[in-house]
Amino acid sequence: MLARVARAPESRFPLRVSESGSDRPSLLRRSLAERAERAGHPSTGGPGPSRSLVPVGSDDLVDQGPAPPSPRRSDVDGFGRSERMRSLVRRVYDPVYRHWFRAEWEGFEHIPTEGGALLVANHAGALPPDAPVIMHGIESELGRPVYGLAEDLFRTVPFVGTLWSRAGGVVASPENAYRLLHDDGQLALVFPEGDKGPGKLYKERYQLRRFGRGGFVEIAMRAGVPVVPIAVVGAEEAMPIIYKDRRLAKLLGLPYFPITPTMLLMGPIGITAYLPAKFRLRVLPPVHFDVPPDQERYSRGRVMEEAERIRDHIQQALYEMLRARRSVWFG
Amino acid sequence: MRVLVTGLGTFWGARLAAALERRDDVETIVGVDRHEPPLPLERTEFVKCDSDFSIMHRIVQATQVDTIVHTHLAVDSTQVSSSTLHEINVIGTMNLLAAAGAAESPVRRMVVKSSTLVYGSTFRDPYFFREDTPRRRSPRTPVERSLVDVESYVRDFAEDNPHIGVTLLRFANVLGNDIDSPLVRLLRLPLVPEILGFDPRVQFVHEEDVIGALVYASTSEAPGVFNVAGEGTLPWSEVCAIVGKRRVPLPPLLTGLAVAPLARLGVVELPPEVIDLLRFGRGVDTTRLRRHGYRYRYTSAGAVQAFAEGLRLRSTIGDSRPTYRYQRDLENFFRHSPAVAREESS
Numbered sequence: 001m002l003a004r005v006a007r008a009p010e011s012r013f014p015l016r017v018s019e020s021g022s023d024r025p026s027l028l029r030r031s032l033a034e035r036a037e038r039a040g041h042p043s044t045g046g047p048g049p050s051r052s053l054v055p056v057g058s059d060d061l062v063d064q065g066p067a068p069p070s071p072r073r074s075d076v077d078g079f080g081r082s083e084r085m086r087s088l089v090r091r092v093y094d095p096v097y098r099h100w101f102r103a104e105w106e107g108f109e110h111i112p113t114e115g116g117a118l119l120v121a122n123h124a125g126a127l128p129p130d131a132p133v134i135m136h137g138i139e140s141e142l143g144r145p146v147y148g149l150a151e152d153l154f155r156t157v158p159f160v161g162t163l164w165s166r167a168g169g170v171v172a173s174p175e176n177a178y179r180l181l182h183d184d185g186q187l188a189l190v191f192p193e194g195d196k197g198p199g200k201l202y203k204e205r206y207q208l209r210r211f212g213r214g215g216f217v218e219i220a221m222r223a224g225v226p227v228v229p230i231a232v233v234g235a236e237e238a239m240p241i242i243y244k245d246r247r248l249a250k251l252l253g254l255p256y257f258p259i260t261p262t263m264l265l266m267g268p269i270g271i272t273a274y275l276p277a278k279f280r281l282r283v284l285p286p287v288h289f290d291v292p293p294d295q296e297r298y299s300r301g302r303v304m305e306e307a308e309r310i311r312d313h314i315q316q317a318l319y320e321m322l323r324a325r326r327s328v329w330f331g
Numbered sequence: 332m333r334v335l336v337t338g339l340g341t342f343w344g345a346r347l348a349a350a351l352e353r354r355d356d357v358e359t360i361v362g363v364d365r366h367e368p369p370l371p372l373e374r375t376e377f378v379k380c381d382s383d384f385s386i387m388h389r390i391v392q393a394t395q396v397d398t399i400v401h402t403h404l405a406v407d408s409t410q411v412s413s414s415t416l417h418e419i420n421v422i423g424t425m426n427l428l429a430a431a432g433a434a435e436s437p438v439r440r441m442v443v444k445s446s447t448l449v450y451g452s453t454f455r456d457p458y459f460f461r462e463d464t465p466r467r468r469s470p471r472t473p474v475e476r477s478l479v480d481v482e483s484y485v486r487d488f489a490e491d492n493p494h495i496g497v498t499l500l501r502f503a504n505v506l507g508n509d510i511d512s513p514l515v516r517l518l519r520l521p522l523v524p525e526i527l528g529f530d531p532r533v534q535f536v537h538e539e540d541v542i543g544a545l546v547y548a549s550t551s552e553a554p555g556v557f558n559v560a561g562e563g564t565l566p567w568s569e570v571c572a573i574v575g576k577r578r579v580p581l582p583p584l585l586t587g588l589a590v591a592p593l594a595r596l597g598v599v600e601l602p603p604e605v606i607d608l609l610r611f612g613r614g615v616d617t618t619r620l621r622r623h624g625y626r627y628r629y630t631s632a633g634a635v636q637a638f639a640e641g642l643r644l645r646s647t648i649g650d651s652r653p654t655y656r657y658q659r660d661l662e663n664f665f666r667h668s669p670a671v672a673r674e675e676s677s
Contacts, residue, residue: 063395070632071633071635071636072565072569072632073569073572073573074565074566074568074569074572076565076566076569078458078459078563078564078614079458080458080566149568152454152455155454155611156454157528158527158528158529158583159528160528161454161528161529162528162529168456171455171456171457171458173455173457173459175457175458175459175460175464176457176458179457179458179616181458181534216347225554246511265359272634
């Protein structure tokens, strides 16, 4: 069942953000406006007066009536994300989400409707389809932007890097995550398995890898936000890896070089084709850490313990979901 | 307050002296440089001296200044050779710090004008550098290397002289109608270069905010390191759109080789640090200085807008600024001759 969460329908802060999209853009706009309003330091240079209202040591700016129109010409925020681009991506991706993967959620009410939270999920598939599915689902249901933290691999590739960041990709670094979660109060999605998750072979499917060194727990503690675990079933079968070539991976500087069934059928272009596996996602209850935020350091043992517990929750949820699953393709 | 400004012959030194002259709490302003001030100044005393500041000790002792503002750091590597860069930035700062930290030195406040170049620009960077975020890669270009060296000397100096309040200001790329910098030169071209497939987030500070922040830091208690930049970042494509320029792509591979002929032909010179910036951009967190109390006049986008307006004005009326030439005798006459009627300052 797709849990729909009731939200206020109208935006009181009309901003010049895209009107298009099959989702509810007014809610996205609202959350953007809230972010722009946040007193701290909004990462958008965008909508708002171009000059501070109280000028220093000068008299030529006082009392000019209403603030001048914003000089901004695009809606690209401090993380390189553009809501207009996101909404376009969502429009293109929506049929894939609905009709190809037929994604279904449970426990959607566990996703906070406001404030920062770190979404943590299992990661799978040669070219992981789980990130777009999670981002698409939450953004179209809740109207909240989700930033996808990922490796910096893409940033050096022309066009791809730009497109990736316009569509909500952010380089996974403690600084970026802290800023998103703590300063901007956003939802950030992270896969603690890193490339070890997608890089596993088909026969190892749904066996969670190590959750790094628990860095994600430390960030959440420091930012004072909960971790929301999400278990994803379907990504493993959407693009399984049947063989990995070490030498090619090394040559190309990639974490792994996969051979997928679609690649066997279609050649290299097969890396862009997903099998129509049924996606089921289960959001687990948020984990709050009972520690003060902004500490210099947190107990290594505690961090590892929490990371392991979250990993175990997701693993158990996956086993449960797999027990209930009758068919890979029909769920 | 008695203030010594280094780099009086540079754009920033002269501007800062002019701004300090307007303040009543600044009693004396002494400016040092090898070159003469480019602006008419009312009461600033100009001392001509070598850029390595070897006689700084005597100047500090003689003038009994309590505040030194070190604006004389070269950040535009297209204008000076790398050996001059080293001489000005590293050796100059060392001598200045030695003079300021000498026994019985009257100096109690030190402001250094650094640059966000010290953070570098790589694909691994955090999107917003905080003052305590280390850079991701060791510096590659001479200008970055020299600034990183300078900052480490300044840090040591602050540690060794706890009685002196040391402020290190890191300025983002500056935009304004009068300033000349590699990025400003790029944006003045009829076609603005970009690197194909890259649209980096960039951040600017308006020249008025540069002077504003320097005055703020030299007249208030603000020890520590501060980023100075307009709020927010914007993509390079948007910067060009606001300025109203078309973009011309440079190849993403071997960009350095591709732009070398442009420099030869005198079209535009793109130093390596600017190529890095056009590829990966840079953003800095500006919370610290704002929390301390400085009020910015311009956001990043606002600075671009003001720059665009200045460009349009100039394209209509031309460069109409009066040219000024420093004449020592004349300046001395106005300042010191008994024949000039002055208001007696108490």
